Amino acid sequence: MIWLRTALVLGLLGSAVASADAETVVLRGGSLYASPDATALPDAVVVMTDGVISAVGKFGDVQVPADARVIDCSGKTIVAGFWNSHVHFTEPVWRNAGTAPAAPLTQHMQEMLTRWGFTTVWDLGSDPGDSLPLRQRIAKGEIAGPTILFAGNIFPKGGHPVYIPREVQLPEVATPEEATKWARDWLAIGEDGIKLFTGAFMGDKPVVNMDPAIAKAAVEVAHAQGKPVFAHPQNKVGVETVIASDVDVLAHTTPGERAYTDDQLARFKAHGTALIPTLSLFTTVVLDPNVTNRLIAATGNQLKQFSENGGTVLFGTDVGFTQIYDTTQEVELMHRALSERQVLASLTTNPATFFKAAKKGRVETGFDADLVVLDGDPVSDVRNLAKVSATIRAGHVIYQKR
Ligand SMILES: [Zn+2]
Incomplete structure (x- = not known):
């Protein structure tokens, strides 16, 4: 028997x-x-x-x-299927994602991403010890989730952002050689791109910007392997570094600036730079509603300028860093600057084309x-x-x- x-x-x-x-x-x-x-x-x-x-x-x-x-x-x-080109798998639920029970991970994936239509996401910074195994479990069908692409982060020396816990060790680089090594190491472990903090937010202290020569060194490594580079610009100098070092994607608009200059717009166009507006993020950074309104007006204005300049807009929310899972506010804020069809394109055809996913979008x-x-x-x-x-x-x- x-x-x-x-x-x-x-x-x-x-x-x-x-x-x-x-x-x-x-x-x-x-x-x-x-x-x-x-x-x-x-x-x-x-x-x-x-x-x-x-x-x-x-x-x-x-x-x-x-x-x-x-x-x-x-x-x-x-x-x-939708792309969210700026997320983070950093909430406590993802700790030990390689071995944790699948059901709660699928549940949280649903709350954060899949119930909002996301089938492809860019994780712009997380612990690869947790997030790379998470991707493998999704691929095997153990966890219901999107296709995940990862960008390894590089910070300027002394530029540990105020909102990242001090105990988290960050790759801070002081020289182009160190940036080259970090970029190679990130891509070698299976990351799909690089994210540079060309401006790191330090709270009450001045923004720490990355030297353009350091940024350029990391960009050269990524581009030689056909991988994109994102940047967190934070301020005007951070935006200038994006342009000077040929970074591909602005991971945020710049809340402290009212507008991009004509010169910046011309150079975005020449470089084919893309923009992830993350507008709803700026509703969460200060408590004063008047200041929030100013930030939203400024960043929304940048989105409008960027789009009218012919730039590629990529939908992205910074979810995982923010807990705004619902995408309603983001699409409403984007719609102040873009048509309905343009917002749909930022979720579908724009990222598929920009990231060369020929069979998506x-x-x-x-x-x-x-x-x-x-x-x-x-x-x-x-x-x-x-x-x-x-x-x-x-x-x-x-x-x-x-
Ligand atoms: Zn982020």
């Missing part, structure tokens, strides 16, 4: 694995925006097989496989099956970008509203 039981167990395991792998998921009946500039396709069908979009079209024109798992999307809107045959089902049309009301009914990554439902 032993062989029979073994055979049964193997048989059950075999079929469970086969159905999980080969599951075909179909979204049926929603209105579809294949990309931010496309007209809406009503009564759409999206077929996903083996993690890839295998067919897209109008109901009746597309064959729905008989064994498919069909998700009824009537009255809803289907768009490509659009709902088209042959693209990755990363999708979001929204309760309402985001082009008629931008707040609908935060009303997520389901999130699908690589053809697997990683969040579904009950």
Whole structure:
């Protein structure tokens, strides 16, 4: 009887694995925006097989496989999976993420990211001992989460930001050689980019800026390996260092400055610099509502200038550092400067293009099956970008509203 039981167990395991792998998921009946500039396709069908979009079209024109798992999307809107290009896996819940039980991690991933439609995120600074194993567990299917990309941080000497606990050891560099070594080491352990603190916030004390020659040394290492470099600019000098050292992405707007100068805008354009506005972050940094209003007006103005200058805007919230998981406020603040379709682009096509993810950002045959089902049309009301009914990554439902 032993062989029979073994055979049964193997048989059950075999079929469970086969159905999980080969599951075909179909979204049926929603209105579809294949990309931010496309007209809406009503009564759409999206077929996903083996993690890839295998067919897209109008109901009746597309064959729905008989064994498919069909998700009824009537009255809803289907768009490509969202990117959050500025997050942190640093909250206490992620400690020992390599070995901690999966359920609470999936639960928190849902609260922080997947219930807001995120299928790809850039972690711009965390403990790789926790976050790299977290990525592996998501890839294995143990934890339902987004695709994670990581940027290793480099700080200027004496520039340990006031908001990072003193006991956390940070890579502070004093010379270009040290920056070169740190950049190489970060990429060697599997990080996907570098983040430089070209300006570090020191509270009551002056901002500590990074020497442009140090920034340049790290950028050269990253660019030689085809990896992007982000920067936390903090002040005008930090922005100038971004431009002088050919950094790719401003990880924040600059709350202390009212506007970018014409000269900065011209050089952003020449360099192809991208901007992550993180506007809702600036609602949390001071208590005085008048000051907050000034910060929001200034950073919103920078976003408007940057976008009108033709720059690439990438959606990002600094969530994990902030506890504002709900993305409603961010999309509303962005919408003061951008159209609904531009905000959607900052979540989808802009990051896919900028980070060279050729099979992401659009709902088209042959693209990755990363999708979001929204309760309402985001082009008629931008707040609908935060009303997520389901999130699908690589053809697997990683969040579904009950
Ligand atoms: Zn951050």
